[in-house]
Amino acid sequence: MDRNKQIGFLIGLASVFAMTMFGVGQVVQLTRWNLPTANALPYGIAIAADGKVYFTEFNLDRVAQLDPVANEIRERDVGQGPFGLVMGDTGSVYFTLSQGNALDLLVFIGGGATWALPTPGAWPEVLVSAPTGPGKVNLWLNERNASKVARFAPAQVFVTLPLILSPAQPATPVVTAIAPEVTHVPPLVYPGNPMLPPPIALLVPTTSGPFTEWQSMITDAYVERVAVAPDGRVWFTQGAAPISVLDPDSNTVLLYGVPTGTAAFGVTVAGDGRVWFTDTDRPAIGVLDPTTADVRLWPIPGGRQPFDLALDDVGNVWFTDREGDAVGYLSPARNEIALYRMPAGSHPVFLSLDNAGSVWFTAERGNFVGKLAIVPVLGEPPTLPSDAFRFLGYGLSQLGSRASGSVTYLYDGSAGLPVWISVEILRNGVVLPGFVSPPVRIDVAGTGTAAITVEYRGAAAATSDEVRFLVSLTPGGLALAEKRVDFPTTWTP
Numbered sequence: 001m002d003r004n005k006q007i008g009f010l011i012g013l014a015s016v017f018a019m020t021m022f023g024v025g026q027v028v029q030l031t032r033w034n035l036p037t038a039n040a041l042p043y044g045i046a047i048a049a050d051g052k053v054y055f056t057e058f059n060l061d062r063v064a065q066l067d068p069v070a071n072e073i074r075e076r077d078v079g080q081g082p083f084g085l086v087m088g089d090t091g092s093v094y095f096t097l098s099q100g101n102a103l104d105l106l107v108f109i110g111g112g113a114t115w116a117l118p119t120p121g122a123w124p125e126v127l128v129s130a131p132t133g134p135g136k137v138n139l140w141l142n143e144r145n146a147s148k149v150a151r152f153a154p155a156q157v158f159v160t161l162p163l164i165l166s167p168a169q170p171a172t173p174v175v176t177a178i179a180p181e182v183t184h185v186p187p188l189v190y191p192g193n194p195m196l197p198p199p200i201a202l203l204v205p206t207t208s209g210p211f212t213e214w215q216s217m218i219t220d221a222y223v224e225r226v227a228v229a230p231d232g233r234v235w236f237t238q239g240a241a242p243i244s245v246l247d248p249d250s251n252t253v254l255l256y257g258v259p260t261g262t263a264a265f266g267v268t269v270a271g272d273g274r275v276w277f278t279d280t281d282r283p284a285i286g287v288l289d290p291t292t293a294d295v296r297l298w299p300i301p302g303g304r305q306p307f308d309l310a311l312d313d314v315g316n317v318w319f320t321d322r323e324g325d326a327v328g329y330l331s332p333a334r335n336e337i338a339l340y341r342m343p344a345g346s347h348p349v350f351l352s353l354d355n356a357g358s359v360w361f362t363a364e365r366g367n368f369v370g371k372l373a374i375v376p377v378l379g380e381p382p383t384l385p386s387d388a389f390r391f392l393g394y395g396l397s398q399l400g401s402r403a404s405g406s407v408t409y410l411y412d413g414s415a416g417l418p419v420w421i422s423v424e425i426l427r428n429g430v431v432l433p434g435f436v437s438p439p440v441r442i443d444v445a446g447t448g449t450a451a452i453t454v455e456y457r458g459a460a461a462a463t464s465d466e467v468r469f470l471v472s473l474t475p476g477g478l479a480l481a482e483k484r485v486d487f488p489t490t491w492t493p
Contacts, residue, residue: 027179028374033066033171035367042362044084047354054093055362056082063106066369071173074166084126096124103152111160118208122146128228140234142223147216149226149236154210180338183301190259192293198254205251214246229269237264256288259295266308271475276317278306285317285330298330308350315474318359320348333473388414389471391483400492403454407469413445420475421450426466434458439475456491463490
């Protein structure tokens with residue numbers, strides 16, 4: 001048979017395979033790099049591709065660079081009140097100047113550029129990169145005091161390029177072990193009504209230079225945080241006011257009400273479109289499903305002010321609790337929260353995850369940059385009865401760089417809904433790079449058929465010998481069940 005065209009078909013019942021999930025909470029390693037100057041008030045943090053860590057020092061009007069290998073910190077003087085920042089091109093960062101009411105670009109060993117915001121006294125804070133947009137650079141930010149969200153999209157960026165080498169200051173790391181406080185926390189569930197869509201309004205934008213601004217419908221509440229979804233829409237929070245989502249293409253905004261007693265603050269959007277947020281009033285970690293308007297809230301045991309949050313690769317949530325002096329970890333699949341207590345008065349604020357899964361954060365009052373090096377392992381792994389999910393059959397055909405087909409299954413819903421079916425391409429038991437296969441969402445228990453597509457995007461031909469079908473609670477998450485089948489073929493670009 002032509003190896004460039006394989007058609008496989010299997011009918012039969014398959015047993016469920018046990019999966020590796022997180023186990024009991026474990027001790028993690030905290031590394032702290034204390035800052036050279038007292039009361040620097042570090043806030044925004046970002047990690048460069050080379051492993052260097054950039055952060056703002058609000059009180060000192062500086063942007064700093066930590067080299068965690070050399071244990072050195074370098075600083076550059078900037079404008080007034082640097083707050084949030086994101087990585088730009090190699091060796092550069094974009095950041096907001098809250099007190100200076102501007103957005104800056106800094107090449108850390110060179111020059112930079114400054115853009116003043118159109119609205120006086122807007123108090124810009126966080127910056128978020130956009131997947132697409134009209135400019136050479138596309139960033140979103142909140143204008144907290146102006147109750148606006150803004151897009152920064154310059155057509156061109158010019159910077160001066162003098163060579164500026166900041167002196168290195170030694171920063172001896174302090175390493176300690178921290179045991180987690182692990183608590184089972186059932187969520188509070190607030191069902192939405194998909195028959196009643198959220199209110200919609202038209203927002204007329206104003207454009208001035210590289211900035212386009214949209215005034216929130218709720219003008220008497222601060223715009224606290226913004227997050228950009230994979231579809232390009234922009235979500236933003238305003239405390240007890242509804243969580244809003246702006247479609248910049250149509251200039252329309254949808255408003256999703258939050259449960260009574262909720263104050264939404266930090267926000268991020270998962271790959272499946274669900275909106276995660278911190279609730280500073282309860283306090284809790286929450287998630288909004290825009291499809292159903294359902295809201296779930298996991299109260300934080302002993303929590304005080306959950307501030308920032310980020311999702312890991314398997315759909316779990318890291319967060320900081322500023323007033324609670326803790327970095328926390330929520331496993332929504334297990335309804336468990338682990339809290340890692342920082343030294344008293346540390347006030348952890350912003351965080352970022354690196355490619356290895358380590359958590360980097362700034363400690364506002366502790367005056368340090370911290371790193372948690374080991375992902376905690378929480379709770380006993382959820383198990384499925386052997387007949388809870390069954391693969392009844394599959395059909396898959398492949399030609400060149402593409403394959404398509406379907407998987408037939410029977411699922412009793414015992415692990416919850418939705419679940420996701422995904423595909424991996426293997427050779428000698430190792431997952432091959434360069435393959436893209438969108439996970440398929442399963443929302444209803446029972447028998448069904450999931451359409452599968454696979455595309456190879458590598459530069460050279462690749463040979464596989466196996467296909468693995470996976471079932472998980474989140475897209476790309478750890479598997480609840482799997483089925484492996486022989487599939488020897490050659491994929492060509």
